[in-house]
Amino acid sequence: MSVLPLLMVVCCLVPLAVAQDWPRFRGPNGSGISESAAEFPIHFGEDKNLLWKIRISQGHSSPVIAGERLYYTAADDKYLLTGCVDTNTGRHIWIRSIERSQRLPHHPNNGSATPTPTTDGQQVYAFFPEFGLVCYRSDGKERWRLPLGPFRNSHGMASSPILGESLVLLVCDQDVGSFLVAVETSTGLIRWKCSRQEIVGAAYSTPVLVRRDDNILELIVSGGFQLAAYSISTGTKEWWVGGFPMQPKSSPVAGKASGREIIFTSYQSSGEGGSDFPSVSSILESVDLNQDRKVSADESAVHSFLRSVFLQIDINGDGYVSKQEYQFLLDSARAHSEVVAIVPRSNSSKNEEPTVWRYRKAVPNVPTPLLYGGVLYLLKEGGILTALDAPSGNVLKQGRLSNVLEPYFASPVAGHGKVFVVSQQGNIVALRAGRDWEVIATNSLGEECFATPALSNGRVFVRTNRSLFCFGYRRK
Numbered sequence: 001m002s003v004l005p006l007l008m009v010v011c012c013l014v015p016l017a018v019a020q021d022w023p024r025f026r027g028p029n030g031s032g033i034s035e036s037a038a039e040f041p042i043h044f045g046e047d048k049n050l051l052w053k054i055r056i057s058q059g060h061s062s063p064v065i066a067g068e069r070l071y072y073t074a075a076d077d078k079y080l081l082t083g084c085v086d087t088n089t090g091r092h093i094w095i096r097s098i099e100r101s102q103r104l105p106h107h108p109n110n111g112s113a114t115p116t117p118t119t120d121g122q123q124v125y126a127f128f129p130e131f132g133l134v135c136y137r138s139d140g141k142e143r144w145r146l147p148l149g150p151f152r153n154s155h156g157m158a159s160s161p162i163l164g165e166s167l168v169l170l171v172c173d174q175d176v177g178s179f180l181v182a183v184e185t186s187t188g189l190i191r192w193k194c195s196r197q198e199i200v201g202a203a204y205s206t207p208v209l210v211r212r213d214d215n216i217l218e219l220i221v222s223g224g225f226q227l228a229a230y231s232i233s234t235g236t237k238e239w240w241v242g243g244f245p246m247q248p249k250s251s252p253v254a255g256k257a258s259g260r261e262i263i264f265t266s267y268q269s270s271g272e273g274g275s276d277f278p279s280v281s282s283i284l285e286s287v288d289l290n291q292d293r294k295v296s297a298d299e300s301a302v303h304s305f306l307r308s309v310f311l312q313i314d315i316n317g318d319g320y321v322s323k324q325e326y327q328f329l330l331d332s333a334r335a336h337s338e339v340v341a342i343v344p345r346s347n348s349s350k351n352e353e354p355t356v357w358r359y360r361k362a363v364p365n366v367p368t369p370l371l372y373g374g375v376l377y378l379l380k381e382g383g384i385l386t387a388l389d390a391p392s393g394n395v396l397k398q399g400r401l402s403n404v405l406e407p408y409f410a411s412p413v414a415g416h417g418k419v420f421v422v423s424q425q426g427n428i429v430a431l432r433a434g435r436d437w438e439v440i441a442t443n444s445l446g447e448e449c450f451a452t453p454a455l456s457n458g459r460v461f462v463r464t465n466r467s468l469f470c471f472g473y474r475r476k
Helices: 003-020 280-287 304-313 323-334
Strands: 050-055 064-066 069-075 079-086 092-099 123-128 132-137 142-147 162-164 167-172 179-184 190-195 208-211 217-223 226-231 237-242 253-257 260-267 294-296 320-322 338-342 355-359 370-372 375-380 384-389 395-400 413-415 418-422 427-432 438-444 454-456 459-463 467-471
Touching: 064 454, 069 123, 079 123, 079 132, 132 167, 162 208, 167 217, 208 253, 208 260, 217 260, 253 370, 280 294, 280 323, 304 320, 304 323, 320 323, 370 413, 413 454
Parallel strands: none
Antiparallel strands: 050 467, 064 069, 069 079, 079 092, 123 132, 132 142, 162 167, 167 179, 179 190, 208 217, 217 226, 226 237, 253 260, 260 338, 294 320, 338 355, 370 375, 375 384, 384 395, 413 418, 418 427, 427 438, 454 459, 459 467
């Protein structure tokens, strides 16, 4: 073969390999979309298109893929684990561990290995809230580690690291002392770190990247009360949109709609309208025993509601909840659950309203919306699936997924004209994508699932509470 044809073959292969990768939480830039040209199966089970299945330690993080290597994180009683698996055979290539030196509190639906790792193909970067960041080469050799924390978050941490311009970008929103950090991929040294102290309460959202009209790359972060954009070169907060509830769990999504870049973000309020929360005066009257106009941790013990939210609303971490801090909680509770379409500030005129539309019904709690083929899919608890027209926010179709009326933590993903959703009970629903979506198959794995599936090269990788599955059509 001459040199020219060989170069043509190589050039053709490079885009194909990139298209198969699923390098971070929800795949390329958190889109949840695979550009693979291969057909994905719709039937899943022990005897249905199962290519391999392996047992792994527990964790809620999602698998990520680069080339023919799959990476995951997990935890057991003694160690924080990072594993590398051959995508073709399911064989473990390596497993590396960090000894657990502490145990942080977390919600029963969270855990020690909830953040999803990220990879650039050469290295994999994992974040463990009970340790910090660690980087391994693709051959399993540890490259660097960066201890972080300890974190103050009564429900645990869930935001996953992502990559941008040779940096690992990590949002560390917590009950008190939230910050954003950028770490050099080659050295593990902190390039910059910026405080997010103005963010009230923890958040569990993973950011996305958006490139501005002037070619500056920005990090889009959903946090308590606001969605904000940061320059990833400097950590400077460039713009923000406020008025949202606290503790977002769903991640923002960026994509084109009607020819312009739009960011879609979803917030579910913990107490719609704030009607369920006691007033400031009633709290002080019933709990403030020494009449100093603030409530200590000991005083909150006699009030079940205040005790449950004390850590989240003690914003300055001084061990007291003041009238102003409690008012933050009430303001957040009055914010509506909603899905919002926002035009990045740099892509709109100064006088243009950044919010394109708002939708306030059937808003997801944890699952991130999916933008696919001009349709925005929303997955809510109980299996309620809503399809919105992305440019306008108009409802195209809404319905319940038959026989899968369950909680959902995994986010919907899509590829080759199909949308896949996985319930907490491990039921996988395959849908034909479109403005008039249609359920085409329902499957059960019989194992609890919190992780979002990964799609690559016509194969669907599903991580449950004790197993890792690979489904696909067998090829010669």
